[in-house]
Amino acid sequence: MHKRTALVLIDIQNDFITGSLGSPRAPAILPKVYQLLDNHEWPFIAASQDWHPEGHVSFASAHPGLEPGDAVNVTFLDSPLKTETQGVYADHCIPGTWGAEIEDGVKTRLQYLEGYRTPVNYIKKAQNHSVDSYSAFADNQYHQFTTLNTELTVHGIETIIVTGLITNACVRGTSIDGIKLGYEVVLIEDATESISEEIKQAAIQELEGWGKCQTQQQETRLLTLRRGSGV
Numbered sequence: 001m002h003k004r005t006a007l008v009l010i011d012i013q014n015d016f017i018t019g020s021l022g023s024p025r026a027p028a029i030l031p032k033v034y035q036l037l038d039n040h041e042w043p044f045i046a047a048s049q050d051w052h053p054e055g056h057v058s059f060a061s062a063h064p065g066l067e068p069g070d071a072v073n074v075t076f077l078d079s080p081l082k083t084e085t086q087g088v089y090a091d092h093c094i095p096g097t098w099g100a101e102i103e104d105g106v107k108t109r110l111q112y113l114e115g116y117r118t119p120v121n122y123i124k125k126a127q128n129h130s131v132d133s134y135s136a137f138a139d140n141q142y143h144q145f146t147t148l149n150t151e152l153t154v155h156g157i158e159t160i161i162v163t164g165l166i167t168n169a170c171v172r173g174t175s176i177d178g179i180k181l182g183y184e185v186v187l188i189e190d191a192t193e194s195i196s197e198e199i200k201q202a203a204i205q206e207l208e209g210w211g212k213c214q215t216q217q218q219e220t221r222l223l224t225l226r227r228g229s230g231v
């Protein structure tokens, strides 16, 4: 059992693998994520899902004239004088669709582990029509927080092992918020992917620049965890 260490699975949903925002690189993380679920005992697991209403602010289809890859200026909900740039994408992760579901192999394993009393916190994020949410802790404007920080605190978690999709967006946002909230963040490099190696490595470099985020290949990390005390 990895004491005080939680496994965090970011947006391992069909739409980010082979669906509307899929990438040929994404499926490669699945065997690594399965290993993390099969070969370890975690006191707590969090699994986030992008969970957008139809016409969400991040959908290009909600902005006449815009195409996926464009951006739009969005006004902050609680500070009308502040704006942020919101990238827009193809429609994705709409509740009730196949694309919003967690990938089958991961979903099955989570259900199995829950059956053996591993607590799993499913976080449905970016449900607010007007604000996107990359981080599993909070939306992009810190207008609203999810239950993740509270759940981690309740379970005595000090270190989060971050995996999932995609490295430069939701994995990045979750890792940065984890650091800000005082967690040790360990990003498993071969259990996260982006649309290109360059973009992935740039995100990893940025995260390592925060100083409290390590990046490790899974095998290396496993050895480190086994050597460490309390594991």
Ligand SMILES: [Zn+2]
Residues within 6 Å of the ligand: 050, 051, 052, 058, 092, 093, 126
């Ligand atoms: Zn989204």
